[in-house]
Amino acid sequence: MKKSFIAAALFLAVSFSALAQDSPKMSRDEYAGRYEMLVKRLGPEGVGIETLLQKWGKDYPEDMDMLLGKFTYYLSKSRKPELVQKEGSRYLGNAPALTLKDSLDRDVNYFQVDNYDGELFRQAIEAIDKAIEVSPLRLDCRLYKISALIGAEKECPEESLSDLCGLIDYNAKGKPSWEYPGLEKVDDEVFSASVQEFCFAFYSIGTPEGFEAFRKVSEKMLDYYPKDYTYMTNIGSYYFVYKHDNKTALKYYNKVLKKNPDDYATIKNCVLLARNSKDVKLEKKYLPMLIKVSDDEAEIASAKARLESL
Numbered sequence: 001m002k003k004s005f006i007a008a009a010l011f012l013a014v015s016f017s018a019l020a021q022d023s024p025k026m027s028r029d030e031y032a033g034r035y036e037m038l039v040k041r042l043g044p045e046g047v048g049i050e051t052l053l054q055k056w057g058k059d060y061p062e063d064m065d066m067l068l069g070k071f072t073y074y075l076s077k078s079r080k081p082e083l084v085q086k087e088g089s090r091y092l093g094n095a096p097a098l099t100l101k102d103s104l105d106r107d108v109n110y111f112q113v114d115n116y117d118g119e120l121f122r123q124a125i126e127a128i129d130k131a132i133e134v135s136p137l138r139l140d141c142r143l144y145k146i147s148a149l150i151g152a153e154k155e156c157p158e159e160s161l162s163d164l165c166g167l168i169d170y171n172a173k174g175k176p177s178w179e180y181p182g183l184e185k186v187d188d189e190v191f192s193a194s195v196q197e198f199c200f201a202f203y204s205i206g207t208p209e210g211f212e213a214f215r216k217v218s219e220k221m222l223d224y225y226p227k228d229y230t231y232m233t234n235i236g237s238y239y240f241v242y243k244h245d246n247k248t249a250l251k252y253y254n255k256v257l258k259k260n261p262d263d264y265a266t267i268k269n270c271v272l273l274a275r276n277s278k279d280v281k282l283e284k285k286y287l288p289m290l291i292k293v294s295d296d297e298a299e300i301a302s303a304k305a306r307l308e309s310l
Contacts, residue, residue: 025059026059031055031065035056035069045073045076045077049069050073053066053069053070053073062130064131064138067127068128068131070127071127071128074121074123075120075121075124078117078118078119079115080116080117081112082112082115089109090206091109092205096110116152125148128145137178137179139186142167146164146167147201149163150201157202160198164198165217165220168221168224171191172225178191192225195221196231199217202217203237211241211242218238219231229266232255233252233253233263233269235252236248236266237249240276246273246276246277249269253266253270261289264290264293267289270282270286270289271283271286271290274286283306283310284307287303288307291307
């Protein structure tokens with residue numbers, strides 16, 4: 001351990017010395033290689049990374065790898081994990097990190113929450129905004145920004161919702177030829193799957209603001225892509241889980257099943273809705289459908305047993 005620490009210290013000393021000297025300007029690839037080595041050895045916010053990124057940015061102010069490096073560095077640096085006490089068994093979609101007993105032997109739940117330093121987070125967003133400006137067709141950069149905003153906003157996803165809705169509008173109206181590192185083509189299916197990830201994030205927040213963001217995004221996607229039944233199922237779930245309006249939820253679920261009768265998620269939700277409503281007739285209708293489409297042997301066995309018991 002001591003030898004490894006000394007080796008790392010010597011490596012950093014040589015790196016800082018090289019940066020400080022009036023040496024020939026490094027190439028983009030040389031900067032990228034040095035950055036990757038530092039991150040591998042020390043993590044995304046390790047000692048010396050900020051110095052390297054600043055010099056890299058001075059020499060190549062529009063280099064995408066540098067801008068993404070700055071975004072990663074300042075976002076990681078700004079994040080401050082804390083344990084907070086909250087009522088309930090879940091908070092922001094997460095289970096408690098720690099549960100203690102109070103003086104009355106009641107459970108007191110503590111959740112790990114990421115808080116953010118405002119100035120460092122601002123620098124992260126500035127970096128990703130610059131990356132979007134330099135490469136407006138890089139879809140990954142836009143998704144990184146929205147994800148960061150969701151994490152920082154917690155219960156009230158306002159700016160992230162606005163950014164996501166703007167991205168959906170731009171995709172539908174501008175029909176951009178998106179680029180995403182590692183993917184040969186970004187089609188509507190890939191874009192929709194990316195948006196659905198954010199819908200799940202909004203839903204998981206579990207607050208009124210989170211559920212409303214979930215609904216608004218789903219409705220916007222349906223406006224542009226009325227045959228994308230994932231979002232119709234989302235709206236059904238909004239009424240089922242948040243509004244406790246089983247009648248309206250079932251209306252949306254049945255619209256999906258009329259067009260896609262083997263949609264597993266929708267059928268599963270219908271079974272849960274029927275059970276929640278204590279509607280035996282309705283549950284008998286959907287359980288055979290679940291048995292047909294499920295590929296989970298345990299779920300199939302449970303559904304069969306439930307059907308026989310009704």
